[in-house]
Amino acid sequence: MIGFLLFIRFQDLPAPEPVSPFKHLDERKASIYESLRDLQFEYRVNKLSDDDYHTTKVELQKELARVLAEVDRIKAELGVATVATAKPAASAVKPAAAKPAIEPAPAATAPNYTCPACGAKFEKALKFCGECGKPMGEAS
Numbered sequence: 001m002i003g004f005l006l007f008i009r010f011q012d013l014p015a016p017e018p019v020s021p022f023k024h025l026d027e028r029k030a031s032i033y034e035s036l037r038d039l040q041f042e043y044r045v046n047k048l049s050d051d052d053y054h055t056t057k058v059e060l061q062k063e064l065a066r067v068l069a070e071v072d073r074i075k076a077e078l079g080v081a082t083v084a085t086a087k088p089a090a091s092a093v094k095p096a097a098a099k100p101a102i103e104p105a106p107a108a109t110a111p112n113y114t115c116p117a118c119g120a121k122f123e124k125a126l127k128f129c130g131e132c133g134k135p136m137g138e139a140s
């Protein structure tokens with residue numbers, strides 16, 4: 001009966017968007033520890049029979065073992081990935097992104113879109129001049 005109450009309390013915990021894969025597991029772990037403390041307290045003040053105490057304690061410890069195993073599993077998965085990618089990614093992204101930004105304008109071959117009416121130049125073809133609003137021909 002107490003075990004049921006404690007179990008309900010677990011499920012009532014808010015389940016926020018997992019910021020890290022560990023956050024909700026950490027919270028779950030904390031809540032299990034808290035429940036174990038409560039359980040021991042209630043047992044000590046004779047609110048629980050030995051049976052209730054042991055049954056609930058075993059349930060909580062099973063749950064705790066599951067959470068800890070899950071944490072270990074995720075850590076094992078991420079441990080490899082984060083160490084391998086975090087540092088190179090930070091330094092590799094910048095040069096990779098900078099290069100295309102520097103080189104992209106081969107001005108010599110790029111067509112010049114010049115307004116035949118006012119002479120304004122544009123980097124891309126426009127149906128109408130952005131300066132004077134007159135129609136721009138395909139070829140100028």
Ligand SMILES: [Zn+2]
Nearest residue numbers: 115118129132
């Ligand atoms: Zn124009």
